[in-house]
Amino acid sequence: MYEDILEYAIDKANVDYAEIRIQKVEENSILFVNGSLKGVESIKKEGFHIRVLNDGMLGFSFSNSLRKESIIEALEKAEKMARARIHHAIGLSDEKMERARYYVRGRRAELDEKIEWLKDIDSMAKEHSRNIFYSDTMDERYYANSHGAMIISKIPRIAMNYLITVEDERIEQMGREFGNAGGWEKIPSWKVEENMSHDIEFMKKMMKKAEKFRGKGDIILGPYVTGLIAHESCGHPWEADRIIGREAAQAGKSFVNESMLGEKFASEVINVVDDPTIKGSYGFYLYDDEGVKAEKRYLIKNGIINEFLHNRETAFLMNTKSNAAARAVYGREPIVRMANTYFEPGDYRFDEMVEEIKNGIYMKTYMEWNIDDTRYNQKYVGQEAYIIRNGEISGIAFHPAIEITTPAFYKKVDAAGRTLEFYPAVCGKGDPMQGIPVTTGGVDLRLRDVMIK
Amino acid sequence: MIDYTIKLLEENDVEGIVRLAKSTEKQVRFYNEKIEIIKEWNELIMHIFMAKGKKTISMEVDSPDKRKIKCAVERGIKLLPKMADVEFYGIEERNNFIDDKVFDESVIENDVMLSIAEDAINAGGEAGTVYSSIEEMEIANTNGSMNRDKNSMIYLSVRAFHYGSSGHEVSCSRSASKINALVAENAKEMAKKGVKARKGKEGKYDVILSPLAFANLLSNLAFFSSAFYVDSGYSFLAGKTGKKVASSELSIYDSGIERDGMFSRKFDDEGISTQETPVIENGILKSYLHNSTTAHRHGVRTTGNAGIVAPQPWNTVVGRGDKSMEELMEIGRDIIYITNVWYTRFQNYMTGDFSTVARDAVFHIKNGEWKAIKQIRISDNMERMLKNIEGVAKDAKQIFWWEVENPVFAPHVLIRDVNITTA
Structure with a gap:
C-alpha cells in the first residue's frame, strides 16, 4: 500500500543511511469507574518517522501528514538536523536486512459487546470501589531503509486492567493487567472473573487475619513477581544503550558493563530469556524496527551473563551483531527494548519448594516495587503473600517486603519451579517516553536466607 | 476546519x-x-x-x-x-x-x-x-x-x-x-x-528534599488532587476536603495562568478559562481539580482543569517559604539530604503508603559534617510526610523532566522523621 512512498523517500535520501516507517494505529478504549461508564475513546493515528545517519550524527523527523510533499520536507529536515554536527563514534552494525510481511489475526468485537462484557465484570465487584480500563489497538507498520530492508506488519493487541479497593477496618487494594497480541478471542484465557473474585476474597481474608513477618527467612516468589524481577533487574540492565550511557540522563545507566559478558553472575538454576517471537504474547514481533529478524535471546544462561539486548547502534559500538531489540512506538525513534522477558522453568514442584522451608514467606503478587537507575537496588512489597512454617503454608503474611541488591538476589536463588506463567505490562523508557507492550514471565523461585521486612 | x-x-x-x-x-x-x-x-x-x-x-x-x-x-x-x-x-x-x-x-x-x-x-x-x-x-x-x-x-x-x-x-x-x-x-x-559514598543506614531521619526530589512527590500529589483519581480509588486525599492533610507550613496551588509555567493554558479541554486553584492552604485541603462533570458530582464549580474524562493539573506551585537552605540545615538534627528521587510507587493509593528511590548524590549531615551515602529509599506514607514538613525554603524553581511529567515550582523542604530503608 505504501511501498512506493517508502522507496521514493529512500531514493531521495542523500545521507549515509536513511529509514522510514509509516505507521497507522487505531485505538479504542473504555473506562468504567464504580459501575459508571466514564469514557469511550476512539483514536486513529497515522504518521511517518524518518531517521537518518550522517557522519555519525542522527536526525529524526515525524509528521502525521502522509502527503508526499510532507515526507520529502521531513526528510530534508532530518538530513539538516543530522548535518548540524559531526559525531564520529556512532554507526550501525552490518546485518542481514530482511524483506517480509506478516499479519496477526484477531477478532474485533463491536462496541456494545465490549461494554456488556465490561458491565458484567464490573458488577462482580459492585460492593467495592473499582476502576476498570479496556483497550484494543491495531498497529500497522510499513518500514524500509537504505540498506535494503522492507518490513510490513499488522498486529492487533487487546488489554485490560483493574484496581479494586476493599474497605473495612483498613483499606486494601489489588490490581491486575491482562493483555495479548490478538483480538477478542483472547478474553476467555485471561480468566478475569476468576482472578477478580480471588483478589476480592483474599483482601477480605487479609482484613480479618494477617501476620507480620520480620527478620531473616527463606522466600518463594511466584511467577507474577519473578516476571517483574526478570524485566526490572535483568532485562533493563542488559539493554546495551543503558550500558553505553545513552539513557544516562533519563532511565539511567546499568550496573552491568561490557567486560562482564561471560561472567558467572547468578545461581546455576537461573536462565533468563527475552523472546519476541512467542505467538500471542503482548510483546510479539517477528522483525524489529530496524529490519532485523527477531530471535530468542538468552540474557543469562546457567547463571552466566550470555548476551545483551542490542539494536544496530549499540551493536556497532560494542563490535557485535544486533539481536533485533530495536522497537519503537508511534511517534518515536527505535531504541533498545525488551519484548517477552522471563525466567526459564527449572525442575522443582511448588510443594517441594515449600516442604524444604522451615521459616519463610510465599509472595504471590505485589503492588509496590521500585529499583534504582543502575538496576542494582530493588524493592518488592507483597500483596497476596503467605507465611510458611515447617514446610507448610500457615497463614496470610501482611505486606512482606524485600529490599535486595541484584547480584544478591540472583545468587540466593536455589530452586526454580516447573510452571511458566506470562503477564503483560507496558514498559516505560526513552525520551520522550515510549510505553511499549511487553510480557514479564516467570516461574516460582526460592531464595534462601533473605531479610524480610 | x-x-x-x-x-x-x-x-x-x-x-x-x-x-x-x-x-x-x-x-x-x-x-x-x-x-x-x-x-x-x-x-x-x-x-x-x-x-x-x-x-x-x-x-x-x-x-x-x-x-x-x-x-x-x-x-x-x-x-x-x-x-x-x-x-x-x-x-x-x-x-x-x-x-x-x-x-x-x-x-x-x-x-x-x-x-x-x-x-x-x-x-x-x-x-x-x-x-x-x-x-x-x-x-x-x-x-x-x-x-x-x-x-x-x-x-x-x-x-x-x-x-x-x-x-x-x-x-x-x-x-x-x-x-x-x-x-x-x-x-x-x-x-x-557524592563520591566515595557508603551504604546508608535504615532509620528515621530529618530529610531535606531538593526541589528536584520534592517536585517528584508533588507531581504525584497533583494527580491525586484530580477529582477523577479521587473518585477512582487512586488518591489518599479522598474524603478529606476541609481537613488537615499537611503541615501548616505548606500551601499548594494549581495554576493554569502562571506567567512562565510550562503548562499554562488560556483554556482547558472544555474551553473553560483556566485559573489559580488553591489545593492545600496552610495544610488544609481546600479543593480538588475539576472539570464540569466532576464539579457537578461534587457540588462545586469547575476549576478549569478539564481533561474531558479526568481533570488534569497544569502547573503545581508551592506557596513561598520563608527559610534559606542554611536555615533548614540548622532546624534539622540528624539530616539526610536527598538531591533527587525516582520510581515513586504506591502500595496503596488510598492510604498513601509508598516508596521512592534516592537517585544521584545523597548526603548524611550531622553536626555540620557531610558524608556521601548511597543505596537508600524513602519508605513512608505521603500524608504523614506532608504533615511532618517543618521548613519550606524560599528557593522554589520550576521542575520538569522525564520523572516529573507536570511542571512543579518546588523549593527545598525539611521533613521530620522520614523512614529510610536500604537494600
Missing part, C-alpha cells in the same frame, strides 16, 4: 467540543558529552467530543481534512446509540480568560537548542536533553463559543557523573532566554561531592 466540524455536529443534533492543536516539538539529546541526535515532531490533531443526552464519545483525527472529519463524525454518530449512559451534565460556562503568559517562538530553533546543549556539556554535563515545543490551539463548541491560544516551552535536563557518583539539574521555562545551561555546573559539583 473547526467551523466545518461544529456545523456537522449541529446538523446531526449532537452537542460537542472541537479542539484543533498544531504543534512542533524538538529535542536535542546528548550522552558521553556528545550530541547524538536531533528530533522534530510536527502534528496537527483534531479532538472531537460528542454528546447526545447521556451518551458521549471522544474521537481523535490526525492531520484532519473534510473527508476524515466527516468520516469521524459519522462513525461517532453511529457508535453513540451503542453506548451505555455516562455521567454528563453539559459544559459549564466561564469566560474570564487571563493570558499574559510568555510565548517564545525561538524555543524550537536548532541553533538555540544546540547552543544550550553545548553550553551544558562544557559546564560539566555528561548526558541530557534539551526539549522544546510550540503549540497553537483553537477550540469551539456547539454553544457558539470559540477561542485561540498559543504556548511555548523549553527545558534542559542534564546529568553529570564523577567516579560512579552523579548529580542532576534542570532548567525550565516558556522562553529560551531563561534557560540556564550552567546548572550543569551544580550537577557536576554534586557528583563530585
Whole structure:
C-alpha cells in the first residue's frame, strides 16, 4: 500500500543511511469507574518517522501528514538536523536486512459487546470501589531503509486492567493487567472473573487475619513477581544503550558493563530469556524496527551473563551483531527494548519448594516495587503473600517486603519451579517516553536466607 | 476546519467540543558529552467530543481534512446509540480568560537548542536533553463559543557523573532566554561531592528534599488532587476536603495562568478559562481539580482543569517559604539530604503508603559534617510526610523532566522523621 512512498523517500535520501516507517494505529478504549461508564475513546493515528545517519550524527523527523510533499520536507529536515554536527563514534552494525510481511489475526468485537462484557465484570465487584480500563489497538507498520530492508506488519493487541479497593477496618487494594497480541478471542484465557473474585476474597481474608513477618527467612516468589524481577533487574540492565550511557540522563545507566559478558553472575538454576517471537504474547514481533529478524535471546544462561539486548547502534559500538531489540512506538525513534522477558522453568514442584522451608514467606503478587537507575537496588512489597512454617503454608503474611541488591538476589536463588506463567505490562523508557507492550514471565523461585521486612 | 466540524455536529443534533492543536516539538539529546541526535515532531490533531443526552464519545483525527472529519463524525454518530449512559451534565460556562503568559517562538530553533546543549556539556554535563515545543490551539463548541491560544516551552535536563557518583539539574521555562545551561555546573559539583559514598543506614531521619526530589512527590500529589483519581480509588486525599492533610507550613496551588509555567493554558479541554486553584492552604485541603462533570458530582464549580474524562493539573506551585537552605540545615538534627528521587510507587493509593528511590548524590549531615551515602529509599506514607514538613525554603524553581511529567515550582523542604530503608 505504501511501498512506493517508502522507496521514493529512500531514493531521495542523500545521507549515509536513511529509514522510514509509516505507521497507522487505531485505538479504542473504555473506562468504567464504580459501575459508571466514564469514557469511550476512539483514536486513529497515522504518521511517518524518518531517521537518518550522517557522519555519525542522527536526525529524526515525524509528521502525521502522509502527503508526499510532507515526507520529502521531513526528510530534508532530518538530513539538516543530522548535518548540524559531526559525531564520529556512532554507526550501525552490518546485518542481514530482511524483506517480509506478516499479519496477526484477531477478532474485533463491536462496541456494545465490549461494554456488556465490561458491565458484567464490573458488577462482580459492585460492593467495592473499582476502576476498570479496556483497550484494543491495531498497529500497522510499513518500514524500509537504505540498506535494503522492507518490513510490513499488522498486529492487533487487546488489554485490560483493574484496581479494586476493599474497605473495612483498613483499606486494601489489588490490581491486575491482562493483555495479548490478538483480538477478542483472547478474553476467555485471561480468566478475569476468576482472578477478580480471588483478589476480592483474599483482601477480605487479609482484613480479618494477617501476620507480620520480620527478620531473616527463606522466600518463594511466584511467577507474577519473578516476571517483574526478570524485566526490572535483568532485562533493563542488559539493554546495551543503558550500558553505553545513552539513557544516562533519563532511565539511567546499568550496573552491568561490557567486560562482564561471560561472567558467572547468578545461581546455576537461573536462565533468563527475552523472546519476541512467542505467538500471542503482548510483546510479539517477528522483525524489529530496524529490519532485523527477531530471535530468542538468552540474557543469562546457567547463571552466566550470555548476551545483551542490542539494536544496530549499540551493536556497532560494542563490535557485535544486533539481536533485533530495536522497537519503537508511534511517534518515536527505535531504541533498545525488551519484548517477552522471563525466567526459564527449572525442575522443582511448588510443594517441594515449600516442604524444604522451615521459616519463610510465599509472595504471590505485589503492588509496590521500585529499583534504582543502575538496576542494582530493588524493592518488592507483597500483596497476596503467605507465611510458611515447617514446610507448610500457615497463614496470610501482611505486606512482606524485600529490599535486595541484584547480584544478591540472583545468587540466593536455589530452586526454580516447573510452571511458566506470562503477564503483560507496558514498559516505560526513552525520551520522550515510549510505553511499549511487553510480557514479564516467570516461574516460582526460592531464595534462601533473605531479610524480610 | 473547526467551523466545518461544529456545523456537522449541529446538523446531526449532537452537542460537542472541537479542539484543533498544531504543534512542533524538538529535542536535542546528548550522552558521553556528545550530541547524538536531533528530533522534530510536527502534528496537527483534531479532538472531537460528542454528546447526545447521556451518551458521549471522544474521537481523535490526525492531520484532519473534510473527508476524515466527516468520516469521524459519522462513525461517532453511529457508535453513540451503542453506548451505555455516562455521567454528563453539559459544559459549564466561564469566560474570564487571563493570558499574559510568555510565548517564545525561538524555543524550537536548532541553533538555540544546540547552543544550550553545548553550553551544558562544557559546564560539566555528561548526558541530557534539551526539549522544546510550540503549540497553537483553537477550540469551539456547539454553544457558539470559540477561542485561540498559543504556548511555548523549553527545558534542559542534564546529568553529570564523577567516579560512579552523579548529580542532576534542570532548567525550565516558556522562553529560551531563561534557560540556564550552567546548572550543569551544580550537577557536576554534586557528583563530585557524592563520591566515595557508603551504604546508608535504615532509620528515621530529618530529610531535606531538593526541589528536584520534592517536585517528584508533588507531581504525584497533583494527580491525586484530580477529582477523577479521587473518585477512582487512586488518591489518599479522598474524603478529606476541609481537613488537615499537611503541615501548616505548606500551601499548594494549581495554576493554569502562571506567567512562565510550562503548562499554562488560556483554556482547558472544555474551553473553560483556566485559573489559580488553591489545593492545600496552610495544610488544609481546600479543593480538588475539576472539570464540569466532576464539579457537578461534587457540588462545586469547575476549576478549569478539564481533561474531558479526568481533570488534569497544569502547573503545581508551592506557596513561598520563608527559610534559606542554611536555615533548614540548622532546624534539622540528624539530616539526610536527598538531591533527587525516582520510581515513586504506591502500595496503596488510598492510604498513601509508598516508596521512592534516592537517585544521584545523597548526603548524611550531622553536626555540620557531610558524608556521601548511597543505596537508600524513602519508605513512608505521603500524608504523614506532608504533615511532618517543618521548613519550606524560599528557593522554589520550576521542575520538569522525564520523572516529573507536570511542571512543579518546588523549593527545598525539611521533613521530620522520614523512614529510610536500604537494600
